[in-house]
Amino acid sequence: MSAPLLEVEGLSVRFPTRNRVVEAVRNISFSVGREKVGIVGESGSGKTMTGRAVLGLIRPPGIVEARKMQFDGTDLLALSEREYRSIRGNRIAMVMQDPKFSLNPVMTVGRQIAEAYQVHTAASRSEARLRTLEMLEAVRIRDPERVFGAYPHEVSGGMGQRIMIAMMLIPDPDLLIADEPTSALDVTVQMQVLAIVDDLVSQRGMGLMFVSHDLNLVASFCDRVIIMYAGQIVETCKASELHKAQHPYTRGLLASLPRVDQPIPRLSTLTRDEAWKTEPGVDARIL
């Protein structure tokens, strides 16, 4: 296999506070090729911070350290803020979790998406408008013309999420980091949006980092899964083999899910073992 799109070695993210240093991500190594990699974990496991670190979005006093962070031949650690901007949004894009806080409230949806396109290409305004309408249609928005002229507060949460996805996909990124991109969507819309992303991966060879807490979804959607706990990677496996996971944390998570297909008298709950925090993490790179 050729070099992966993204290779990360020994990444740590720390936030010093008054009393102690919070270690959000602790020495993790992983890679993303032209594939769908799911990053699963509960709140506070460091999955979101991992995505933000790759995009260079951790601001001081937050500290990012890594032995290596390489994206398609570029050393991300050596980039200046200016150089990072030419990659961020253009070659690596990120869909954030909450459209309410990620869209500009005083700019119409259409202008925001068109801007994302124009910043990264030399397109004219009318060309950008056309591409934007196409993109809105691609994310299954029924009336693109109306939504183009709408402000973020005029659209529903699910629609906002699809607008974000359209905005992130319009510059044609090589790597998409999606942080719980579909958690606010109804299951059927969720499936449709995932299909769009899926097609981009299989047809254009985009890489996808899919951050989620939904184990069933990741198992059925992704190619590979990385399981994070307390800032570390505790396990990694093929998505199709997630049900055979070995780590007690992963097993515990799987066992705590209610099921449609069979009755369970009592759901098993997770007993967290302090040792999980101290045992060495797993290297999730495929080179």
Add this chain to the structure above:
Amino acid sequence: MPASSDTALLIEHLDVRFGKHEDEVHAVRDVSLSVRRGESFGLVGESGSGKSTVLRAIAGLARDWTGRISVDGDDLGPKRTKAFYETVQMVFQDPYGSLHPRHTVDRTLSEPGRIHEVENIDERVNELLRDVGLGPEFRFRYPHQLSGGQRQRVAIARALMLEPKILLLDEPTSALDVSVQAEILNLLQRLKAEHKLTYVLVSHDLSVIAHMCDRMAVMNAGRVVEEMTVDQLRRAEPSHNYTRQLLKASLGYDRAAVDALETFD
């Protein structure tokens, strides 16, 4: 649907509207349901299907409704009485929003007791905390000192203060991590058995409904499209296409199935 003596909750031809004139939204359309005493009844549907609005109409939070709602054989009027709240209580979706940020757990739990002149409030608060798996050390904490799961336990304890018979649960675990969800669902099942409660559970998650309920109604665009038992759901025999699609989508991602999705209005 005749109201027999073991019917805890009966809804007939319920319509709920919001707004006026051209802005009017007809959120619930001609919904009829009956929930037996001691049963767990699920309402499932996507956002905007009207499932939460049905609960809010029962609880008296959505005022513009027509039709018939009757609890324990008594028809409800436009206003809810004190006695109603001693029978029916509600637990909300977001434990970060449903607890007053500047009230301690103690104040949150004792308030309904004071309004309804419950005796030995002090004892009841301790009992409730024990009941929901929180120790007495949580009594004087503020919501920001609690995790999401602990907050939801407090919200459940508050709902139990007046020893109601029916609990309306509006997406009680959708804001929680899966491991915490499992703890809360287990707690709800234990409390139901111990206090002989009747549940009406609203969720968008079919697996939660299947786990908790005996019977369920599927809602779409304000209407009940199908009512069935959870056993029927498990045997994958929903008769309505909408339910079948919902079931399929909740089992996981399937690229081929996506192209076959239909829109139901």
